[in-house]
Amino acid sequence: MSAPIEVWWIPLDADGAVLERKSKLLDVSEKERAARFVHEHHARRFVCARAGLREILAARTGVLPGDLRFENGPHGKPRLAGPCLFFNLSHSGDLAAAAISESSEVGIDVEEVRESPDVESIAERFFLPGEVTWMRQPGCGVESRRRFFALWTAKEAVMKATGLGFHLSLSGIPLVGSEEGLVHIDRTAAGPEVAPLSLVRLPVPRAGWEGHLAMTRDGTGEVVFRTSAAKPT
Numbered sequence: 162m163s164a165p166i167e168v169w170w171i172p173l174d175a176d177g178a179v180l181e182r183k184s185k186l187l188d189v190s191e192k193e194r195a196a197r198f199v200h201e202h203h204a205r206r207f208v209c210a211r212a213g214l215r216e217i218l219a220a221r222t223g224v225l226p227g228d229l230r231f232e233n234g235p236h237g238k239p240r241l242a243g244p245c246l247f248f249n250l251s252h253s254g255d256l257a258a259a260a261i262s263e264s265s266e267v268g269i270d271v272e273e274v275r276e277s278p279d280v281e282s283i284a285e286r287f288f289l290p291g292e293v294t295w296m297r298q299p300g301c302g303v304e305s306r307r308r309f310f311a312l313w314t315a316k317e318a319v320m321k322a323t324g325l326g327f328h329l330s331l332s333g334i335p336l337v338g339s340e341e342g343l344v345h346i347d348r349t350a351a352g353p354e355v356a357p358l359s360l361v362r363l364p365v366p367r368a369g370w371e372g373h374l375a376m377t378r379d380g381t382g383e384v385v386f387r388t389s390a391a392k393p394t
């Protein structure tokens with residue numbers, strides 16, 4: 162039986178000496194990218210996410226966090242150069258999530274359920290008619306908004322699992338919603354890149370967030386959830 166897929170929550174609010182220690186774990190290109198952020202809090206979140214990911218991957222591979230090397234897949238999906246371990250990272254606000262797997266491609270997406278987006282017009286433009294119908298909850302704006310972000314994060318997680326990014330159209334990720342408010346891939350309508358994937362809704366450790374994990378195995382395998390330490394080990 163394959164090892165469980167791990168989902169790690171990474172807090173992105175370190176500062177002071179902890180942040181300084183974390184920034185030392187990054188490679189040159191990551192440090193350059195961190196330096197390009199205009200706002201200090203965006204740079205801090207980026208450093209915390211990348212350092213947190215390095216610490217988690219280091220514990221699994223036995224390679225020191227600062228010695229891990231990354232490369233990009235054909236459409237920009239980061240992967241490890243060397244050890245065969247699948248991972249994917251997502252951040253929103255001051256929370257990141259990383260999925261790690263030995264045996265399955267993974268894609269993960271978390272989003273803060275914000276007030277601002279015009280969910281109706283975005284949904285009508287980008288979602289399939291059946292998805293829009295499922296999203297609309299009469300008299301219940303809060304649940305409609307949550308369902309919008311459920312569909313959004315599920316599609317994004319699928320995009321990220323395939324590594325195809327925008328090369329996969331949103332209509333190419335057909336979803337069906339259940340009465341309980343969960344979404345699944347419509348395998349009868351999905352193409353060959355999407356049909357083998359399974360979705361798991363993430364138990365995001367904060368109210369008002371939505372997130373999904375997409376993986377290439379059949380979804381019967383175990384997924385375990387962990388929280389990353391605030392300080393580097």
Ligand SMILES: CC(C)(COP(=O)(O)OP(=O)(O)OC[C@H]1O[C@@H](n2cnc3c(N)ncnc32)[C@H](O)[C@@H]1OP(=O)(O)O)[C@@H](O)C(=O)NCCC(=O)NCCS
Nearest residue numbers: 236237238239250251252270313316317321324325326327
């Ligand atoms: C990277 C991408 C796949 C997701 O971006 P995002 O949701 O803004 O950001 P997330 O925080 O969830 O993910 C970013 C991480 O994904 C990873 N990533 C980058 N390219 C990727 C790809 N092609 N496939 C999978 N993962 C990718 C990186 O680790 C990145 O982390 P970094 O910013 O530290 O480099 C983006 O390029 C994209 O294609 N977004 C689609 C947006 C969209 O229209 N969504 C509609 C959903 S309904």
